[in-house]
Amino acid sequence: QVQLVESGGGLVQAGGSLRLSCAASGRTFSSYAMGWFRQAPGKEREFVATITRSGEVTYYADSVKGRFTISRDNAKNTVYLQMSSLKPEDTAVYYCAAGTTASSMRYGPNNYWGQGTQVTVSS
Numbered sequence: 679q680v681q682l683v684e685s686g687g688g689l690v691q692a693g694g695s696l697r698l699s700c701a702a703s704g705r706t707f708s709s710y711a712m713g714w715f716r717q718a719p720g721k722e723r724e725f726v727a728t729i730t731r732s733g734e735v736t737y738y739a740d741s742v743k744g745r746f747t748i749s750r751d752n753a754k755n756t757v758y759l760q761m762s763s764l765k766p767e768d769t770a771v772y773y774c775a776a777g778t779t780a781s782s783m784r785y786g787p788n789n790y791w792g793q794g795t796q797v798t799v800s801s
Contacts, residue, residue: 680704680790682774687795690764694799698759700774700792710789711780712750712757716770716797723773725784727759737780742768764799771796 686698713728727748750757774792777783
């Protein structure tokens with residue numbers, strides 16, 4: 679069992695930055711690929727970024743490539759999402775997830791989910 683708790687969301691102006699964190703419980707964090715997804719009002723949840731168990735390989739949605747960076751610290755059981763050059767269309771609830779392989783997480787299903795953290799980007 680893995681519990682995921684996101685933090686770091688908030689209100690930011692367009693062009694600004696935020697860093698989201700996802701803290702995982704348990705001693706098996708490094709055995710999971712990790713990812714970030716988001717859901718905007720009235721829309722389906724969508725893939726944002728994933729990272730392999732070792733942190734060596736990352737995958738990004740085209741809409742965030744070059745602006746967002748996913749990373750992880752296995753010693754701290756934490757995965758991060760550094761978001762820069764934020765746009766109003768990035769407004770969403772951001773969810774952390776743990777899964778089997780980083781390349782397939784975007785297609786689901788994934789093993790564990792956090793409760794989400796709200797990110798609001800004002801224009």
